Each structure stands twice: as C-alpha cells, then as structure tokens.
Amino acid sequence: MTTVVTPHAVSAFPAPHEAPTDFPDLLHRLARRDPDVTAVLDTTPDGVTHAVSRGELWRRTRALAEELRAHGIGRGDAVAVWMPNWSDALVWQAAVAAREAHVVGINTRYGLEEVTHLLERARPRLVALAQGFHGLDLLDRLRAAVERSGVVPEVAVVTGPGGPTPEPGACNVGAGAWSPRRDDGPDPAPSDPDALAVAFTTSGSTGLPKLAAHTARAVLAHAVADAAVLGLVEGDVVLGALPLSGVFGYNAIMAGLAAGATVLLEPTFDADRVLDHVAAHRVTHLASGDDLVLRLHEAWSVTHRDLSSWRWWGVADFQGRSHELAAWLGEQGTTVAGVYGSSEVFALAATWPDDEPAPGRLTGGGRVVHPDIAVRVVDPDTDAVLEPGREGEVQFRGPNVVDAYLGAEVPDAFTADGWFRSGDLGVLVDEGAFVYVCRRGDALRLRGFLVDPAEIERRLAAHEDVATAKVVGVPGADGATIAVGFVVATAGRTPVGEDLVAWCRATLAGFKVPAAVHVVEAMPTTSGTNGTKIKAAELRRWATERALGMG
Incomplete structure (x- = not known):
C-alpha cells in the first residue's frame, strides 16, 4: 500500500528533489531549509510558551535516534510514548521512526486496565514516561500494569519543557531506566518509509480497543494532503490542543509541520489560557470536537478575546453543538467544516471544501483529501455497492487505510475484495465525497x-x-x-x-x-x-x- 508524495503539495518544498519521504526526513529538510524558523511552541507548566526552532527540533531528534540505536531499538520494535503534548513527543515520533520502529501513544488519562491492555497488545520494548506530569503518578500505574501484563519494558524518563531534572533511577520497572540527553548526534541513516511508524487505539465501542498501525510513508502522504486541502502554508499556526496520542490531534499537527507552519502545543487544557495563546500567537487552524470549542466559547463570552486570525475549524460533532458554534465563529470570520476520520483511516480523511454551502458543510464526511483514497457505500448486510444517494456502510481503500493491527488479527476488518469496513453509515454524494450519518450500531x-x-x-x-x-x-x-x-x-x-x-x-x-x-x-x-x-x-x-x- 503505497502512494507518491507530490512535491507541489508541500509549500515548504517546491523542488522535486526536495520531497521528503517520511517524518524524520521532513524535519531534516525543514531544518536545512531555515533552521531558525519556529516549528513548535511549547507550553511550560506555568503557561508560558517557549519557541522551539526547526534546527533545535532536528538536533534533538538526531540525539534521541542515536540513543535509541544504542539501546537496541530497531525495525519492528514498539515504543510506548506516555506523555502530553510536548515537543518531546514529536521528537520521539521522529526518532523512533528513524529507527524503523513504531510509536504507540498512551493518553496521560489512561487507567490501569487500559495501560495493561496496551502493554499486552503492543509489547513495547521501551516506555517514554512523563513521570510527575500534572501531579500524575504514571510510574505507579506503569508498575501495576507491568505486574498484571508480564511485559517488562525499559523506561526513559522525560520531564518536558521547563520541567525538573529527570531522575531515572527510581523509574526502573525491571529492564532498566534512563533519561534522554539533549546534546547532539549524527544524522540517522535513511529509514524505510514502508516500516510501521505509529499506532492508535480505536474507539473500542465493544470491548477493549484495537491498535491500528500505519507506515511512515502513509503518515507523511496524509500530512501533505491535509496541509494542501486545509490551505496551510508557512507562517500559519496550528493549535494542538488534542492529545498527540490520538489520531485527531496527531494528524492536525502533522499537517501543520508538513506545510512548514508552526504548531502550538497545549499539554493541558485551560480554556482561558488557550484563548490567550490563540490571540497572542495568531492561531489560524484547529481540528477538534465541538466539546473543546464549546469550552472556548464559554471562556470567550466573558473576555471577548481577538479571534480574527482563526481561519479554519474542522469539527467533529460529538455533543450536537457544532451548528451553534459555527454561527458564533462565522461572526469572527472563521470557516467551519465537518470532517471525517478514525484511527484506521486517519483523522481528516475527508472534509468539505470552503465553497460547500452551510448547513451541508457542517455535516460529518466531506471530500477525501487524497486522490488515491477511494470511498464507496455498500449494503451493510451483503456488501453490494450502492449508487449515490442511498444509505449504507462507508468503506475505504487507499494509502490512509490501516496497514496492520498490533497484537491481534481482525479478520472482519476488510471485505473479500480488499475494502476496509468502517462500521459507519453514510451516503455517497459523488465520487470521492460522502455524508456521514452515524455509527452503524447507533442507527x-x-x-x-x-x-x-x-x-x-x-x-x-x-x-x-x-x-x-x-x-x-x-x-x-x-x-x-x-x-x-x-x-x-x-x-x-x-x-x-x-x-x-x-x-x-x-x-x-x-x-x-x-x-x-x-x-x-x-x-x-x-x-x-x-x-x-x-x-x-x-x-x-x-x-x-x-x-x-x-x-
């Protein structure tokens, strides 16, 4: 399952020979192009933002990739990254991919049962742990999960921007513990873009979630496509308020980096502080559920901060409030569009173009973001393909579709002719465009x-x-x-x-x-x-x- 990354889709790389092949290569080329441009805005524990340049991000990636090599991390290994939205999390994504290993993100809110399940499914050789973050005892949770699962990983202790000096000695759960240095290292060797790079937990509507994994090539191709469709360019600022461990937050941030834009990372969500950052740093793009923007609206109603820079909001209607929030943001000059995605087909797999009139533009679904993504609607009982206008199950085929499930086979995930079963009901509008209706089980x-x-x-x-x-x-x-x-x-x-x-x-x-x-x-x-x-x-x-x- 491959696709070609077209150079013209990434505004930061106009020349054909400069088209990056995966995420580490993207960071390398951004740094080589202009090392002093801000790539990431880190939020410290006291709410202050710290600028991380492209050059610094790549330097830290090189150093970590070399340490991972020294610790024996290589192709096919899983590395669990248990930390909030820090630039460290992006460094780990890139450095792990450079070693042809894959990241499994763990939400800092996950409890013992969920962490145990992830250890059993992914069997990570290493856990990058944000011990002490926000007063959470993640180490205690990890120890209990190790005891339950029998999976004993190494631990790398990370304290984040403005955090204390790491103390790895107390974090050994049986296989050793260490703390990454922030010096430098050699450029990593070119990695295979067809190696698995990241895995996301599925929604898990029944039972415990699955782990849907994607290749490095798929990650970058999708980031490039999203950047083009969302109109992201250098100088824009993407708000990263959803966890990087989830596909929604991950894909939006990757799109920003692929465009050479700046990503503003929020490790915790405080609506007043986030609004201050939106105004101060001139945020242009956000993709999120209506639940997050509802909290922003409540805070804005008191202080009326300047939101004039905010150009685009891609919304998932989790709480049924997207229409009223779209009306509010429309008054601020923001374009609002429904989006579609999942862990298996990436978030922002589809969205409506700006010229799609409301209210249709606010519905879930949209036009797929990449020409190699195919979508069809079938009879959910027979898989017979339905013509446009008829409701059925939405199915996908293309570079965005899950490449593997970690730790378990999912025999019913694909049809006999190779289409991914989304489990969602929808209606095909025309080729490449569809309206999401609801989960099949919710109808x-x-x-x-x-x-x-x-x-x-x-x-x-x-x-x-x-x-x-x-x-x-x-x-x-x-x-x-x-x-x-x-x-x-x-x-x-x-x-x-x-x-x-x-x-x-x-x-x-x-x-x-x-x-x-x-x-x-x-x-x-x-x-x-x-x-x-x-x-x-x-x-x-x-x-x-x-x-x-x-x-």
Whole structure:
C-alpha cells in the first residue's frame, strides 16, 4: 500500500528533489531549509510558551535516534510514548521512526486496565514516561500494569519543557531506566518509509480497543494532503490542543509541520489560557470536537478575546453543538467544516471544501483529501455497492487505510475484495465525497425506518430551554425500538419532558418523535484521545431503568 508524495503539495518544498519521504526526513529538510524558523511552541507548566526552532527540533531528534540505536531499538520494535503534548513527543515520533520502529501513544488519562491492555497488545520494548506530569503518578500505574501484563519494558524518563531534572533511577520497572540527553548526534541513516511508524487505539465501542498501525510513508502522504486541502502554508499556526496520542490531534499537527507552519502545543487544557495563546500567537487552524470549542466559547463570552486570525475549524460533532458554534465563529470570520476520520483511516480523511454551502458543510464526511483514497457505500448486510444517494456502510481503500493491527488479527476488518469496513453509515454524494450519518450500531430502526438519532437531537437542541441533547434507542413494551431523549437544560431554564416531546412532534415525522424526553443535570461522558463524547450505552441503561420505574 503505497502512494507518491507530490512535491507541489508541500509549500515548504517546491523542488522535486526536495520531497521528503517520511517524518524524520521532513524535519531534516525543514531544518536545512531555515533552521531558525519556529516549528513548535511549547507550553511550560506555568503557561508560558517557549519557541522551539526547526534546527533545535532536528538536533534533538538526531540525539534521541542515536540513543535509541544504542539501546537496541530497531525495525519492528514498539515504543510506548506516555506523555502530553510536548515537543518531546514529536521528537520521539521522529526518532523512533528513524529507527524503523513504531510509536504507540498512551493518553496521560489512561487507567490501569487500559495501560495493561496496551502493554499486552503492543509489547513495547521501551516506555517514554512523563513521570510527575500534572501531579500524575504514571510510574505507579506503569508498575501495576507491568505486574498484571508480564511485559517488562525499559523506561526513559522525560520531564518536558521547563520541567525538573529527570531522575531515572527510581523509574526502573525491571529492564532498566534512563533519561534522554539533549546534546547532539549524527544524522540517522535513511529509514524505510514502508516500516510501521505509529499506532492508535480505536474507539473500542465493544470491548477493549484495537491498535491500528500505519507506515511512515502513509503518515507523511496524509500530512501533505491535509496541509494542501486545509490551505496551510508557512507562517500559519496550528493549535494542538488534542492529545498527540490520538489520531485527531496527531494528524492536525502533522499537517501543520508538513506545510512548514508552526504548531502550538497545549499539554493541558485551560480554556482561558488557550484563548490567550490563540490571540497572542495568531492561531489560524484547529481540528477538534465541538466539546473543546464549546469550552472556548464559554471562556470567550466573558473576555471577548481577538479571534480574527482563526481561519479554519474542522469539527467533529460529538455533543450536537457544532451548528451553534459555527454561527458564533462565522461572526469572527472563521470557516467551519465537518470532517471525517478514525484511527484506521486517519483523522481528516475527508472534509468539505470552503465553497460547500452551510448547513451541508457542517455535516460529518466531506471530500477525501487524497486522490488515491477511494470511498464507496455498500449494503451493510451483503456488501453490494450502492449508487449515490442511498444509505449504507462507508468503506475505504487507499494509502490512509490501516496497514496492520498490533497484537491481534481482525479478520472482519476488510471485505473479500480488499475494502476496509468502517462500521459507519453514510451516503455517497459523488465520487470521492460522502455524508456521514452515524455509527452503524447507533442507527435507530423506528417502525421499519432507519433513523439517524442526530436528526432528533438537532430538533431538541433547537429549543431555547435545551443546552445539550442526546437520543438513544431502547426496546419498547412490544419489543420494537423506541427513541428516548435526554437533555441538559440551558442555564436558568426548566424544560419539561412532555413539552419537548410535543416540540418534536410539531416538525418531525411521527415515527421519529421520541417516546419520552428526560431532563438530566449532566450527560454521562467519557474523555478520550480525540475529545469528550456522551456515553450512549449509559443513557440506554438510564432509559431502560426509567421505563421500568427504577430511576
């Protein structure tokens, strides 16, 4: 699975002989081109940003690649990187790839069960550990996971920008511990771009997540394509507020670097501080869920910071608030577009062009970002290809598609003719463009009709008393699925469930009207690497309990 990186797609590299082949080569060429340009803005623990030049980023990459060589890290090895959004995390991505090994990112919020699972699946030879970050005892969690899994890695202790001097001695979990130097090293030998470079955890809607791995060539090709489609150029600033361990944050930051832009990294999220940075550093691009920008909007409503530099927001509608947030950002001059992606096909695999009119431009999906990415929609039961306009499962083939799963086979991931099964329902608009509907398991079959719950959620959210809405399906008295809504009230309002049912009945088809709407103080949520999502399974349990008079 290969693709050709076209030089003209990367504004920083106009000449054909300068086209980079993978991420380490990209950093090398950026440094050679202009070593003093700021590549990364690091945020220190006290909230101050520190500029990291292209030259410094490449120097640190060289030094770490040499240390990894000395520690025996080579082709096919997994290196777990357990740290927040620091420039160190980017250095580890590049240096590990230079050794033809692959990074498995671990979210700093992961608990013991998740870390144990990753150790068992990825079996990393080395863990780069941000011990002491944000008061978290990651070492204690790692020790417990090592004991449970039986996987005993080396540990490299990293303290990040402005952090204390590392103390590796206390971090040995059985295979030794050390701390990377920040001196220099030789240029690493050219690496094979077809070696695996990074693996991401999947959403894990059932059971524990899988680890979807991609090659170095695929990472760079996708970064180049995203940079071109998003209109990123040198001088732009990409906000990296989502964890690099997740595909959403990773792909946006890689696109910025591929364009020769600056990436602003936020290791923790404080809305007021991030808004200060957006204004001070003239941020131009952000890709995130609506949950993150909702928090920015709440902070902005108090201080009205200058957002005039913010040109583009690629949104995933996790909480049903993208339309109202798009209206707010439109007043600031920001273009908002729905996006599509996953760990298996990369984030920002598709987005809508600027000339796509709203509200269609705000829906999930879009036009694929690379001409070698093919997309089709099929009957989810038979894999029969459907014509444009008919709803079915969205499937992909191309350089963005997962190259391997670490530690486990996934026999049903691909069709017999080699297409990746996304598990998402959608509608093909024309060749290369599609509208995302919902996860196949979230679609509601109401009186024989397949219904996207987001349609009902949008109607509920349009009521002035409703701040957030979510709809789930549960079995009714006769065993058929019924829709049940949950809403969080707008501050100072007291909506009534029966009134909201009537509100839906006024405009929706009868079979789409929820059987009940419950007002709750807060939605049950889960925080993942790509943002905060509402836990539909928990709401289904609540709906069932209330129907039985238990809640």
